[in-house]
Amino acid sequence: MNVDGHGVSLEGRRVLVVGASSGIGRAIALAAAHAGARVAIAARRLDRLREVADEASEAVWPVQCDVRVPVACDLVARAVEQELGGLDTLVYSTGVNRLALLAETDVDTWRELLETNLVGAALVTRSALPALVAAGGRVAFLSSDSVDRPFPGLGAYAASKAGLETLVAAWRTEVSEVTFTRVVVGPTLTGMADGWDPDLAATMFEWWHSIGYLDREPVEPEWVAERMVHWMAAEDPPEDLDLLAASIVERHGSSG
Numbered sequence: 001m002n003v004d005g006h007g008v009s010l011e012g013r014r015v016l017v018v019g020a021s022s023g024i025g026r027a028i029a030l031a032a033a034h035a036g037a038r039v040a041i042a043a044r045r046l047d048r049l050r051e052v053a054d055e056a057s058e059a060v061w062p063v064q065c066d067v068r069v070p071v072a073c074d075l076v077a078r079a080v081e082q083e084l085g086g087l088d089t090l091v092y093s094t095g096v097n098r099l100a101l102l103a104e105t106d107v108d109t110w111r112e113l114l115e116t117n118l119v120g121a122a123l124v125t126r127s128a129l130p131a132l133v134a135a136g137g138r139v140a141f142l143s144s145d146s147v148d149r150p151f152p153g154l155g156a157y158a159a160s161k162a163g164l165e166t167l168v169a170a171w172r173t174e175v176s177e178v179t180f181t182r183v184v185v186g187p188t189l190t191g192m193a194d195g196w197d198p199d200l201a202a203t204m205f206e207w208w209h210s211i212g213y214l215d216r217e218p219v220e221p222e223w224v225a226e227r228m229v230h231w232m233a234a235e236d237p238p239e240d241l242d243l244l245a246a247s248i249v250e251r252h253g254s255s256g
C-alpha cells in the first residue's frame with residue numbers, strides 16, 4: 001500500500017489536479033500519487049505536465065487544458081472520467097497574477113485574471129460535476145490570503161480570488177452531494193511572480209515593506225501539498241482550510 005511520509009493512504013482515489021504543471025499544483029499531484037491515488041494532471045504546458053508524470057513513479061496522467069476555453073474544460077473532465085473510471089477529488093490550483101496598479105490595469109488583464117482564476121474554476125467544476133456527484137466527492141479551490149488584505153499592485157488578482165471564494169460558497173448552496181472547500185494559501189515559494197516587471201516589483205516590494213505586508217514567512221509548495229493530501233484523505237473534509245493560519249501556528253504556536 002502506498003502511503004505518504006505520515007502514513008496517509010489515498011489508495012483507490014481518483015484525483016484531478018488542474019494547474020499541475022508547476023508550483024503548488026505540481027507538488028499536490030506528486031504527493032497524491034505518492035500516497036497511492038491515481039492522478040490526472042491538467043494545464044496548458046503539456047511538456048511540463050509530462051515532466052511531472054515522469055517524475056512520479058506512480059500513475060500520473062497528463063492532459064492539456066486551457067481553462068479559459070469551455071470546450072477544453074468539458075473534454076478534460078470527460079477524458080479524465082474515462083481514464084480513471086470516475087472522479088472523486090478535484091483540486092483547482094490554477095491561477096495567474098499580474099502586477100499592476102488598479103489605475104493602470106487594462107481590460108485584457110482583468111479578463112485574463114477573471115477567466116483563469118474565477119470563470120475557469122466554475123467551468124471545470126461544472127464539467128466534472130456529474131462524476132463528482134456520483135462519487136459523493138470533494139473539490140478544493142486554492143484561494144489567497146490577499147482576499148482579506150489586498151496588496152497594492154495585486155488588486156485585480158485579489159478581486160478575482162474574492163470572486164472565487166463566493167463561487168465556492170454558491171456551489172455549496174446548490175450541490176449538497178459534493179464537499180466544496182476554500183483553501184486559503186499564504187505566501188508560497190513558487191514561480192508565480194516570475195513574469196513581473198522587475199522595476200515595478202522593486203517599487204512594490206518597498207511599498208509592501210513600508211506598510212508591514214511582508215510579515216508572513218513563505219512556505220514550500222510541498223508543505224501545502226502535504227496538508228492537501230490530508231484534506232483528500234479526511235473522512236469529513238473541512239469546508240474551510242486556512243493554510244496561512246496553520247503555517248503561523250506551526251511556526252509560532254498561535255495564529256494571532
Ligand SMILES: NC(=O)c1ccc[n+]([C@@H]2O[C@H](COP(=O)([O-])OP(=O)(O)OC[C@H]3O[C@@H](n4cnc5c(N)ncnc54)[C@H](OP(=O)(O)O)[C@@H]3O)[C@@H](O)[C@H]2O)c1
Nearest residue numbers: 019021022023024043044045066067094095185187188190
Ligand atoms: N505562490 C503563492 O505565494 C500563492 C499565494 C496564495 C495563493 N496562491 C494560489 O495557489 C495556486 C497555485 O499557484 P502557484 O504559486 O503554484 O503558481 P504557478 O506555479 O504559476 O502555477 C499556476 C498553475 O496554473 C496553471 N494555469 C495558468 N493559467 C492556466 C490556464 N489558462 N489553463 C490551465 N492552467 C493554467 C499553470 O499552468 P500552465 O501555465 O502550464 O497552463 C500552472 O500549472 C494559484 O491559484 C495561486 O493563486 C499562490
